[in-house]
Amino acid sequence: MRAADRVSPFLDLESAPFTLPGSRILVFRDAGLPDALTVRLAEYERDLDDCVLVRTLRVLDGDGRAVAVSAVHPDRISFGPDVTLTFDGPSALSVGGDGVWTVEVDLPSGDSPVALASADGAVRITSTGVARGAAHADALAATSRIWEDWFARTPAVRADLADMTAFCWWVLGANIVSLPGRGARAVVPSKIGYVGLWQWDAYFIASGLRHGDPDLAREQLELAFGYAGADGQLPDVVHDEGILASSDDLPPGDRDNLRRAGSAIADPTAPIPLTKPPLAAWALRRLEGYVDDPAFFDSAWEAVARSQDWWFTHSDLDGDGMPEYGHPYSSGLDDSPVFDAELPVASPDLAAYLILQDDLLAGRARAVGDADGATRHTARASRTLALLEAMWDESAGYFRSYGAGAPVDAETAVSLLPLLTGRLPGRYVAGILAALDDPTRFATPWSVPTVARREPDYSDERMWRGPVWVNVNALLAEGLAVSGQPERSRALIEETLRLVMHGGGPHEYYNPSTGGKPPRATTAFGWSAALFVDLAVQVSA
Numbered sequence: 001m002r003a004a005d006r007v008s009p010f011l012d013l014e015s016a017p018f019t020l021p022g023s024r025i026l027v028f029r030d031a032g033l034p035d036a037l038t039v040r041l042a043e044y045e046r047d048l049d050d051c052v053l054v055r056t057l058r059v060l061d062g063d064g065r066a067v068a069v070s071a072v073h074p075d076r077i078s079f080g081p082d083v084t085l086t087f088d089g090p091s092a093l094s095v096g097g098d099g100v101w102t103v104e105v106d107l108p109s110g111d112s113p114v115a116l117a118s119a120d121g122a123v124r125i126t127s128t129g130v131a132r133g134a135a136h137a138d139a140l141a142a143t144s145r146i147w148e149d150w151f152a153r154t155p156a157v158r159a160d161l162a163d164m165t166a167f168c169w170w171v172l173g174a175n176i177v178s179l180p181g182r183g184a185r186a187v188v189p190s191k192i193g194y195v196g197l198w199q200w201d202a203y204f205i206a207s208g209l210r211h212g213d214p215d216l217a218r219e220q221l222e223l224a225f226g227y228a229g230a231d232g233q234l235p236d237v238v239h240d241e242g243i244l245a246s247s248d249d250l251p252p253g254d255r256d257n258l259r260r261a262g263s264a265i266a267d268p269t270a271p272i273p274l275t276k277p278p279l280a281a282w283a284l285r286r287l288e289g290y291v292d293d294p295a296f297f298d299s300a301w302e303a304v305a306r307s308q309d310w311w312f313t314h315s316d317l318d319g320d321g322m323p324e325y326g327h328p329y330s331s332g333l334d335d336s337p338v339f340d341a342e343l344p345v346a347s348p349d350l351a352a353y354l355i356l357q358d359d360l361l362a363g364r365a366r367a368v369g370d371a372d373g374a375t376r377h378t379a380r381a382s383r384t385l386a387l388l389e390a391m392w393d394e395s396a397g398y399f400r401s402y403g404a405g406a407p408v409d410a411e412t413a414v415s416l417l418p419l420l421t422g423r424l425p426g427r428y429v430a431g432i433l434a435a436l437d438d439p440t441r442f443a444t445p446w447s448v449p450t451v452a453r454r455e456p457d458y459s460d461e462r463m464w465r466g467p468v469w470v471n472v473n474a475l476l477a478e479g480l481a482v483s484g485q486p487e488r489s490r491a492l493i494e495e496t497l498r499l500v501m502h503g504g505g506p507h508e509y510y511n512p513s514t515g516g517k518p519p520r521a522t523t524a525f526g527w528s529a530a531l532f533v534d535l536a537v538q539v540s541a
């Protein structure tokens with residue numbers, strides 16, 4: 001079956017809007033008016049409701065009756081048998097077809113809808129208005145070609161995973177935007193909610209892209225690493241208007257949310273750096289063997305090494321040798337109960353990432369003949385490992401986080417992530433396996449929850465306060481594999497693939513009790529799609 005045909009059933013124009021790689025235009029079903037569509041633009045940190053290109057669009061038949069949408073394909077929306085809507089380049093839509101019809105377009109700027117009839121040819125819709133289009137058939141052919149080229153790259157997987165892999169591959173193509181002035185294509189987390197290049201999203205997204213489009217995977221890391229500060233700090237986000245690298249750069253909406261949540265860091269007295277977890281080396285290593293570009297690797301490893309040093313020189317805020325998260329956003333787990341504590345937070349996930357990253361940097365140093373560098377990174381990894389081991393709380397049976405030096409009273413997925421180092425002494429591995437097997441902790445019907453089930457703060461639906469995330473599962477699966485648990489790793493990968501299929505697509509996060517999509521979770525989410533592809537390829541080998 002063609003990939004495009006596998007994808008069509010997923011294109012409901014609600015959770016998956018009609019769009020084109022490189023375009024900001026999103027076409028949804030209109031919630032109010034039957035048989036009408038609505039068109040919005042994807043912009044950084046702007047609500048879709050504030051970015052309306054077309055309030056409603058309808059196709060009317062010769063008698064003035066609305067024609068229902070009869071099919072949605074990646075390259076076209078069909079109205080009845082004759083009329084289609086497609087893209088005419090990234091900034092325009094085109095409507096055309098045989099027979100007698102009228103397109104009725106209600107623009108936010110106009111008082112009454114504009115109606116253009118078939119007798120006068122195709123209709124072209126852009127942000128400047130509605131006009132006569134030239135050749136609808138050409139627009140249709142060009143749009144089909146773009147999607148065919150994209151689908152030709154769909155990675156091959158096991159038969160039971162093929163439909164969802166095709167859809168996830170569509171999601172990655174659909175989430176491509178061009179960032180003006182950045183000279184590269186960004187695959188954003190979601191055109192519906194997150195329009196920019198988020199640092200650690202880029203790592204996971206590149207992991208999936210490498211299987212079908214290694215150049216695009218490389219571009220994600222070039223963008224992610226290309227805007228480091230003079231001190232080596234990597235920004236949290238690279239977006240249209242600049243970067244998000246400090247609390248001073250926070251968009252007003254974000255700040256309002258923090259204020260509403262009563263957060264002490266909504267209005268900090270001094271700017272707090274914002275970044276994402278140190279998994280840059282993890283991501284870069286995953287492109288080795290896929291991307292053949294030594295110059296890229298040279299400069300990327302350099303950026304990674306500088307960012308790793310940044311954590312130790314600028315984010316070890318209490319000077320005890322173990323860096324902390326200065327802001328929840330830097331952890332990627334923004335709403336986790338771990339951050340209900342006072343900042344800064346020393347956390348076992350951060351320790352694990354830093355150990356892994358120093359180990360990978362040591363490997364790279366050895367590969368390029370830098371023996372001193374290798375020794376330095378290995379020594380620092382060993383020191384961090386000793387400090388991580390000291391975070392184990394024997395009576396609680398898990399690795400604890402510390403907020404401003406005080407133990408945080410919440411068992412969350414961060415306590416499991418030390419597996420990723422692959423060098424935990426056996427008794428800690430046994431402790432983590434026991435937590436994973438315990439139904440009152442992490443053995444939920446759909447696992448792995450991001451907060452232990454028995455915690456008073458546990459929620460099935462609140463972001464990072466219980467729901468399952470595909471990236472956490474993927475990291476844990478890798479952690480199990482490198483900690484002597486290959487069978488458990490494989491089982492977790494299979495369960496994660498089943499979860500995405502059961503949940504109906506690559507959502508932002510999933511309910512651990514039902515496996516469904518919590519109401520506020522974004523759909524067509526980049527890293528869930530990319531890691532589905534990555535894990536599917538892994539189990540299909």
Ligand code: GLC
Binds near residue numbers: 334
């Ligand atoms: C949310 C997540 C964060 C992610 C971002 C973009 O803020 O908490 O981890 O990077 O969305 O997807």
